[in-house]
Amino acid sequence: MKYFEDVVIGTRTELGSYTFDAESIKAFARKYDPQAFHMDEEAAARSHFGKLVASGWHTAAVSMRLVVDGTRRANANQKGDILKSGPSPGVRDVRWHKPVYVGDTISYATEIVELREVSRPGWGLMLTKSTGTNQHGEIVYSAQGAVFVERRPK
Amino acid sequence: MKYFEDVVIGTRTELGSYTFDAESIKAFARKYDPQAFHMDEEAAARSHFGKLVASGWHTAAVSMRLVVDGTRRANANQKGDILKSGPSPGVRDVRWHKPVYVGDTISYATEIVELREVSRPGWGLMLTKSTGTNQHGEIVYSAQGAVFVERRPK
Numbered sequence: 001m002k003y004f005e006d007v008v009i010g011t012r013t014e015l016g017s018y019t020f021d022a023e024s025i026k027a028f029a030r031k032y033d034p035q036a037f038h039m040d041e042e043a044a045a046r047s048h049f050g051k052l053v054a055s056g057w058h059t060a061a062v063s064m065r066l067v068v069d070g071t072r073r074a075n076a077n078q079k080g081d082i083l084k085s086g087p088s089p090g091v092r093d094v095r096w097h098k099p100v101y102v103g104d105t106i107s108y109a110t111e112i113v114e115l116r117e118v119s120r121p122g123w124g125l126m127l128t129k130s131t132g133t134n135q136h137g138e139i140v141y142s143a144q145g146a147v148f149v150e151r152r153p154k
Numbered sequence: 155m156k157y158f159e160d161v162v163i164g165t166r167t168e169l170g171s172y173t174f175d176a177e178s179i180k181a182f183a184r185k186y187d188p189q190a191f192h193m194d195e196e197a198a199a200r201s202h203f204g205k206l207v208a209s210g211w212h213t214a215a216v217s218m219r220l221v222v223d224g225t226r227r228a229n230a231n232q233k234g235d236i237l238k239s240g241p242s243p244g245v246r247d248v249r250w251h252k253p254v255y256v257g258d259t260i261s262y263a264t265e266i267v268e269l270r271e272v273s274r275p276g277w278g279l280m281l282t283k284s285t286g287t288n289q290h291g292e293i294v295y296s297a298q299g300a301v302f303v304e305r306r307p308k
Contacts, residue, residue, distance in 0.1 A: 061211045064186055065187065068189055069188075087250070088250060090247065090250050
């Protein structure tokens with residue numbers, strides 16, 4: 001197990017990539033963001049986007065998914081370096097820098113930027129910066145995350 | 155149509171409510187946040203949450219959905235007060251103040267807090283604060299949104 005005391009500021013993890021195909025863009029939009037430019041190619045063509053684009057919340061949700069998948073992979077490897085993380089109080093500065101168009105492949109990464117002592121007994125707060133970068137090397141998404149991490153038992 | 159020039163700071167809109175049942179919590183989690191406490195009642199009971207909880211990203215996505223639904227209702231009413239809004243550059247300070255437990259009904263609202271002149275020709279930036287409040291009157295979710303709004307054609 002890895003605890004708050006083991007976390008190193010500056011550690012960067014590549015989380016893998018995700019291709020936003022039309023089906024997944026529309027499936028997310030139907031449930032959570034049914035605007036025409038996320039749902040219908042023709043309506044999107046007439047919009048300021050010019051083609052089908054993913055909901056910004058979809059871009060963010062995929063980032064979460066890849067974090068969870070990454071943690072699972074580490075778990076499966078049983079390297080003993082699983083971070084004991086808990087709930088998240090929130091996310092700052094979620095930015096949708098550029099549209100994510102249908103067919104775009106976004107590569108996600110996360111970096112540990114700060115460790116903060118908190119009053120919650122047994123926990124510390126880990127601050128991260130996550131990014132999503134498209135196949136042209138452009139950052140399309142970024143967010144400053146926060147998550148409570150268990151302290152090493154005394 | 156309503157344009158940037160028509161927007162009034164302080165305007166508050168009640169967006170309606172959403173009940174997070176087990177099926178919807180698990181359906182979101184399976185796709186975007188497959189952590190055990192969002193997926194499985196027994197695992198959730200053993201976690202620090204004590205029972206099944208919604209993914210924070212699910213709580214946020216539902217807020218987006220209710221904004222879109224509210225805009226549609228205004229559209230259907232054809233009152234001529236549809237705001238010509240465009241893309242969003244991002245969201246600040248997404249906060250998950252308290253867990254959203256299975257069965258909780260969250261009432262969402264949004265308030266216009268700032269109007270900002272921007273360099274993008276033909277558009278202004280509208281800043282909002284959105285909140286989600288549970289059936290006990292506790293704020294569980296808040297976020298500071300931003301969206302570009304069209305200026306009145308000259």
